[in-house]
Amino acid sequence: MAKLFDLITEELQKFIINQKIFFVGTAPLSSVGHINLSPKGLESFRILSPHRVGYLDVTGSGNETSAHLQENGRITLMFCAFQEPACILRLYGQGQTILPGSPEWDSLYPLFPPLAGTRQIIIADIERVQTSCGFGVPLYEYQGQRDTLVNWASRKGEEGVKEYQQKKNLMSIDGLSTPLSKSQSVDDCG
DSSP states (O other), rough: OOOEEEOOOOHHHHHHHSSOEEEEEEOOOOOOOTEEEEETTTTEEEEEETTTTEEEEEEOOOHHHHHHHHTTTTTEEEEOOOOSSOOEEEEEEEEEEEETTEEEEEEEGGGGGOTTTTTEEEEEEEEEEEEEEEESSSSOOOOOOHHHHHHHHHHHHHHHHHHHHHHHHSOTTTTOOHHHHHHGGGGGGO
């Protein structure tokens, strides 16, 4: 049975902190555009207040979340217990991308772990908090975070990551531009 909350309660904050993976969902306004659903880890998620959350986003093969947020701001974050007790938590809100060099970067970046390949911070102002049972979700045992992405970025180096971002992260798969494509400080990313 779903339950609605006005904010991220202390109990829900503890649940979030205990999860090793979360999922981010965004979509373009166009009905023919692609919905994006991305799993995230690396202990990069932070609760900034009962109505605001954020995560450190590292360079990847695309930048769909950022493009969708720039277009319409809609974002859903989902946490799902893969161990007992069963629970699914969804945070619905309006998001934005914070780039290195922006006014908010210096106050937010120290809240996150330093990760090679850091691209941006995604912030979401939460409008709806909802739990559901999660009884149909299988049980899994956590073994650890993968280090492949961070190692890749470390091997590429700061300049190599910047070049990759210029080739792969400036447009969504539907042709929407990302904040990186408009940023004058894209050389500061890394």
